[in-house]
Amino acid sequence: MLDKLLVHQVRRRVEASGLPFIVELWNGELVGNAADAAVRVRLHEAASLKAMADPSLGSLARAYVEGDLDLIGNVRDILALGDRLCNAGDLKPKTGSDGWKxxxxxxxxxxxxxxxxxxxxxxxxxxxxxxxxxxxxxxxxxxxxxxxxxxxxxxxxxxxxxxxxxxxxxxxxxxxxxxxxxxxxxxxxxxxxxxxxxxxxxxxxxxxxxxxxxxxxxxxxxxxxxxxxxxxxxxxxxxxxxxxxxxxxxxxxxxxxxxxxxxxxxxxxxxxxxxxxxxxxxxxxxxxxxxxxxxxxxxxxxxxxxxxxxxxxxxxxxxxxxxxxxxxxxxxxxxxxxxxxxxxxxxxxxxxxxxxxxxxxxxxxxxxxxxxxxxxxxxxxxxxxxxxxxxxxxxxxxxxxxx
The missing domain is CATH 3.40.50.150 (Vaccinia Virus protein VP39)
Structure with a gap:
């Protein structure tokens, strides 16, 4: 049930973004517009959905590094897409001591x-x-x-x-x-x-x-x-x-x-x-x-x-x-x-x-x-x-x- 909800959230986010990328689920299902996709995000398992349902640049990078998903395409396009998908252009810098000792x-x-x-x-x-x-x-x-x-x-x-x-x-x-x-x-x-x-x-x-x-x-x-x-x-x-x-x-x-x-x-x-x-x-x-x-x-x-x-x-x-x-x-x-x-x-x-x-x-x-x-x-x-x-x-x- 949770997987279906997360797939729905991912689909809504992809469609609402209007960005030229597609998400390929672990079962081969495609989410997004494949016609003009500059970037393909390939998810390897259901657990990977969490990174796409409510993404941040950090969470996407973690999922990529851990092999939970693949980012396929020109790396400049990948970064530009990630910026827009996560609204990172409006990101707030980290402030405060944050434990730096x-x-x-x-x-x-x-x-x-x-x-x-x-x-x-x-x-x-x-x-x-x-x-x-x-x-x-x-x-x-x-x-x-x-x-x-x-x-x-x-x-x-x-x-x-x-x-x-x-x-x-x-x-x-x-x-x-x-x-x-x-x-x-x-x-x-x-x-x-x-x-x-x-x-x-x-x-x-x-x-x-x-x-x-x-x-x-x-x-x-x-x-x-x-x-x-x-x-x-x-x-x-x-x-x-x-x-x-x-x-x-x-x-x-x-x-x-x-x-x-x-x-x-x-x-x-x-x-x-x-x-x-x-x-x-x-x-x-x-x-x-x-x-x-x-x-x-x-x-x-x-x-x-x-x-x-x-x-x-x-x-x-x-x-x-x-x-x-x-x-x-x-x-x-x-x-x-x-x-x-x-x-x-x-x-x-x-x-x-x-x-x-x-x-x-x-x-x-x-x-x-x-x-x-x-x-x-x-x-x-x-x-x-x-x-x-x-x-x-x-x-x-x-x-x-x-x-």
Whole structure:
């Protein structure tokens, strides 16, 4: 009886939506208009009806990842349909404390959470990232720029903002597979230290340092940012795609640590995803819960104003802020396309469920950036010298010279 009621609810929802998709029930029955269907939702059992009867983007993503249903069609069409079906364009961001506490980010938990996402398989990430394996927003100086060129442009964009100079001491917090770390050493002549909690990343970067003849100039450490020694100090620091793992409760302490690591006059660039709405701590429609359970356990988003406030509260002076939101949407669509092109290899390396997780989370994130649900901010800040301005040029022309 319940199944019949849920089928009726699904039928009413599909017909009322007027959207070009069909739902294929486990018994072969079709619900919807098959003539112009851009997307087919295939349900494998009666239990799958619940996700379609009263859908949210999070519940649909869960059902897809768990194999309760298949989403067949172009992934852009799938996301657009899901948005309209769930009225997600009107979604309310998650607000309030929602239980975010400092104990969510102990060293042990953070290490486990990082390894859950990043220690999947170096070969898997190599299938769809650029040759440098840069797993963060690229910088497209022209719309038709290749992903490889746009990622190199991003690395240069960061190095220029930091005004890197030969023989400076440079720290990369959350160095990933070493793209920025190696680029800064080879192109700008810095002495570089990168830290990561990922075993796979540490192994890859260690191999790259030796292969490129950078031993003695570049070092990678398996280390929590809270444990980086403060003796000596660094001229420049970058944190790219890492502070989303810090946690709202630890944000102030994060910037205090960075301040302590910087030499007087030094600069730091913090590059990361933020909410589009002040006071929000994530996306609604079940998206944040899905991300927490399947993608980035322990990840938390804050607004750009929170970043500026925490940095300033630590004693750093904020010098420059740039929102690269449209660049990240474009970056993610490149990654999704490449992942789908290597779907069989990806499934072989990490299995069907993880393939579905990465496909739906990256496509969903691309859609979210395209529609302004999230933003990507680069915030540049500096440490004063005897109360005077950090060592930063009077004008920003040098950042864009030659572009």
């Amino acid at each position: 400092w104990w969510r980010h102990t060293r042990t938990k953070d290490r486990r959470n990082i390894q859950y996402h990043y220690d999947v398989s170096n070969d898997f990430y190599g299938l769809w990232l650029d040759a440098r394996r840069v797993y963060s927003c690229a910088y497209f100086k022209t719309p038709d720029m290749s992903l490889e060129a746009a990622q190199e442009a991003k690395l240069d964009h960061i190095c220029r903002k930091l005004d890197l100079k030969p023989d400076e001491q440079f720290l990369d917090i959350g160095c990933g597979w070493g793209g920025l770390l190696l680029h800064a050493a080879e192109r700008y002549g810095v002495h570089a230290v990168g830290i990561t909690l990922s075993d796979d990343q540490h192994a890859h970067v260690s191999q790259q340092i030796e292969a490129r003849g950078l031993t003695g100039r570049v070092e990678v450490r398996r280390m929590d940012y809270r444990d980086v020694p403060e003796n000596g100090g660094y001229d420049k620091i970058a944190s790219v795609g890492m502070f989303e793992h810090v946690g709202r409760a630890n944000l102030a302490a994060y910037f205090v640590k960075i301040n302590a690591l910087l030499k007087p006059g030094g600069l730091v660039l913090n590059h990361g995803i933020t909410t589009a709405e002040p006071e929000a701590n994530g996306l609604g429609s079940g998206i944040s819960e899905f991300i927490e359970d399947y993608v980035f356990p322990g990840g938390e988003l804050v607004h750009a104003s929170d970043v500026l406030r925490a940095a300033a509260g630590s004693g750093l002076e904020c010098l420059d802020a740039e929102n690269l939101r449209p660049h990240y949407g474009k970056t993610l669509w490149h990654w999704v396309t490449r992942l789908e092109q290597h779907a069989d290899e990806a499934r072989h390396l990490i299995g069907e469920q993880k393939y579905r997780i990465w496909r739906i989370y990256m496509a969903g994130s691309a859609y979210a950036f395209d529609h302004g649900w999230m933003e990507l901010w680069q915030v540049l800040a500096g440490k004063a010298v005897d109360g005077n301005q950090p060592n930063y040029p009077f004008k920003r022309d040098f950042i864009y010279r030659g572009e």
